Amino acid sequence: MKFGKKAFGLIAATMALGIGTTQVFAATLTAEQAKNIASQYVPAGSVHLATEQDWNKYEIKMFNESTGTFYEIDINKTTQQPISFDSEARYSYGSTQVTLSVEDAKNVVLKEIPDAQFITAYLEWDDGLQEYKVTFYNSKITGEYKINPQSGAVLDRDIKFTSNMAVQQSNVQTTLPAQTAVTTPAPATVTPVVTAPAASTPQGAAISIEKAKQIAQSKAPGATLWKIHPDYDHGRLIYEVELRNGYIEYSMDIDATTGAIYDYEVDYDD
Numbered sequence: 001m002k003f004g005k006k007a008f009g010l011i012a013a014t015m016a017l018g019i020g021t022t023q024v025f026a027a028t029l030t031a032e033q034a035k036n037i038a039s040q041y042v043p044a045g046s047v048h049l050a051t052e053q054d055w056n057k058y059e060i061k062m063f064n065e066s067t068g069t070f071y072e073i074d075i076n077k078t079t080q081q082p083i084s085f086d087s088e089a090r091y092s093y094g095s096t097q098v099t100l101s102v103e104d105a106k107n108v109v110l111k112e113i114p115d116a117q118f119i120t121a122y123l124e125w126d127d128g129l130q131e132y133k134v135t136f137y138n139s140k141i142t143g144e145y146k147i148n149p150q151s152g153a154v155l156d157r158d159i160k161f162t163s164n165m166a167v168q169q170s171n172v173q174t175t176l177p178a179q180t181a182v183t184t185p186a187p188a189t190v191t192p193v194v195t196a197p198a199a200s201t202p203q204g205a206a207i208s209i210e211k212a213k214q215i216a217q218s219k220a221p222g223a224t225l226w227k228i229h230p231d232y233d234h235g236r237l238i239y240e241v242e243l244r245n246g247y248i249e250y251s252m253d254i255d256a257t258t259g260a261i262y263d264y265e266v267d268y269d270d
Contacts, residue, residue: 033080097149
């Protein structure tokens with residue numbers, strides 16, 4: 001499945017260059033205006049399915065028949081910019097055959113996000129089929145792609161626009177600038193491919209992704225970083241972090257302002 005070139009051009013420009021492509025409306029963004037913004041990030045001909053409203057964002061759900069892909073774009077009411085972009089192929093399946101290498105999977109991402117810095121890239125199982133999961137970030141986004149290991153098709157995209165977020169604290173709004181023969185491997189043998197990128201700090205955060213990584217690894221010595229990305233928890237900007245050490249999984253939320261650790265959990269993956 002190929003991602004719409006026109007839509008990708010808009011997204012790639014925003015990701016790589018930080019150039020906003022959306023019209024700025026009045027201070028109060030309406031649901032219809034949010035839908036119009038979201039429509040610029042999906043292929044032409046996509047149909048609107050639903051709009052849901054959260055505390056400071058609109059969640060716009062769309063579908064494109066020609067690509068067979070569902071989309072969800074979250075629009076921040078304050079910045080009037082997308083803060084997340086998700087795509088899921090209608091037939092989102094992995095494969096029993098693996099013909100692509102980890103490097104091939106990373107190259108699929110690089111074709112869409114040329115300056116991606118990789119956190120992890122590995123094969124995983126989902127409902128008896130294998131797929132590559134690749135996590136990455138650059139100065140504008142963090143992302144996770146799921147890729148068919150036989151065809152190279154992108155099954156799912158999960159992208160966060162870290163430069164388009166806004167944090168609300170004490171009722172004061174801080175506005176930020178402006179899309180396959182199977183042998184189950186033991187988790188202990190799965191080695192993520194990690195590239196150490198330059199530090200990147202989402203707008204509104206006091207600590208960088210690299211600093212959050214250091215905090216997490218100090219809490220779980222010897223564990224390998226598996227996932228890190230910014231998100232919101234009840235209006236507070238945080239980093240969601242996952243680490244692994246063999247069969248042991250660590251997860252935690254780190255306050256992006258103070259560096260404090262919340263919701264620390266240790267699980268055993270059998």
